[in-house]
Amino acid sequence: MTIDAHQHFWIFDPERDAWITEDMSVIRKNFLPADLAPVLEANGIDGCVAVQADQSEAETDFLLQLAEENTFIKGVVGWVDLRSPSVEERVQHYAQYPLLRGFRHIVQGEADPAFLQGEDFCRGIKALAAYDLTYDILIFPHQLPAALAFVQKFPGQRFVIDHLAKPYIRKGEVKGWEEDIRAMAQHDHVYCKLSGMVTEADMQNWKQEDFSPYLDVALEAFGADRLMYGSDWPVCLLAADYPEMKKLVTDHIAHLSAAEQAQIMGGNAASFYKLV
Numbered sequence: 567m568t569i570d571a572h573q574h575f576w577i578f579d580p581e582r583d584a585w586i587t588e589d590m591s592v593i594r595k596n597f598l599p600a601d602l603a604p605v606l607e608a609n610g611i612d613g614c615v616a617v618q619a620d621q622s623e624a625e626t627d628f629l630l631q632l633a634e635e636n637t638f639i640k641g642v643v644g645w646v647d648l649r650s651p652s653v654e655e656r657v658q659h660y661a662q663y664p665l666l667r668g669f670r671h672i673v674q675g676e677a678d679p680a681f682l683q684g685e686d687f688c689r690g691i692k693a694l695a696a697y698d699l700t701y702d703i704l705i706f707p708h709q710l711p712a713a714l715a716f717v718q719k720f721p722g723q724r725f726v727i728d729h730l731a732k733p734y735i736r737k738g739e740v741k742g743w744e745e746d747i748r749a750m751a752q753h754d755h756v757y758c759k760l761s762g763m764v765t766e767a768d769m770q771n772w773k774q775e776d777f778s779p780y781l782d783v784a785l786e787a788f789g790a791d792r793l794m795y796g797s798d799w800p801v802c803l804l805a806a807d808y809p810e811m812k813k814l815v816t817d818h819i820a821h822l823s824a825a826e827q828a829q830i831m832g833g834n835a836a837s838f839y840k841l842v
Contacts, residue, residue, distance in 0.1 A: 568828075569640065570606065570614040571835035572728065572761040572796025575599065575632055582620060590804055597800045599636040605799070605808050606638060612832070613640040615796075615839060617702065617728075618670050621645050626660060633665040640841040641667035643702050648690025657690075661697035667839040668700030668724075674732065679709060682716040691720055700724045700839060706732050710746035717756050724755055724838060729762030729798065733780050736768050740779045751787035757838055758788050760815050760830070761796030769805035774814060781818045790819075790826035794835040 576583060577596050586594050606614060616629045616639050626644030633639040642665050646656045660666045673681055681687065682703075694701060703725055705713055710731055717725050727750065733743040750756050760781065767776050784793060795815045802811045819827050835841065 569832035569835040571794040573799040617643040649686035670702035726757040762798040764805035
């Protein structure tokens with residue numbers, strides 16, 4: 567089964583979605599399952615994982631409803647306030663939905679570099695264990711050291727790093743990111759998504775070789791059994807169409823065995839998120 571492990575849906579709201587600025591006109595509109603279904607079919611993708619883009623329980627409810635109505639949405643990564651005193655109750659509430667596979671917080675937007683190590687937040691992460699739920703780590707490279715300390719606290723928790731931790735592809739910076747990402751990869755309970763790369767590059771003038779140093783590091787560090795393909799649709803449309811985004815990954819892994827390619831293009835997502 568070929569799986570897109572990372573994409574989003576939204577009904578565009580300029581106030582709520584203020585991060586989608588006016589210069590991002592291509593994504594300042596609604597993106598719903600009816601828009602994605604033919605794209606996935608045309609690109610040989612069997613299903614996807616819908617990931618939160620807004621930090622509200624309304625977002626989680628919205629994605630779960632879409633997943634219930636569209637069988638190609640195999641799982642949902644939602645949001646709850648993991649710092650809330652009632653986090654155990656809220657996690658228990660969402661755990662009853664079979665398509666809810668995990669949660670994410672937009673840590674890249676947090677000013678505190680030690681946000682992931684906060685006592686309240688860590689208590690929230692502990693609440694996921696009882697329901698075997700995953701956690702997506704969305705960070706920038708400068709937050710990787712804190713993320714490393716974070717994942718070390720929870721050796722039994724399944725984590726996945728979104729977008730390779732957003733390396734500075736536009737600047738061609740590799741070294742500091744590489745050291746930290748290799749340290750993260752030393753922990754077997756941490757996976758990584760090959761996603762979101764095109765929007766970290768020169769969005770209008772990127773070329774395949776811009777991504778090779780980062781993909782090489784990720785493949786060597788995590789191996790074919792802990793990487794997963796994700797399009798980051800529709801955000802990727804700022805810099806690439808769906809076939810281009812997919813081709814970046816498939817071309818880079820073409821030298822691997824068929825079994826290894828199948829793992830990256832769906833098998834790992836299915837096992838990590840326990841998709842049905």
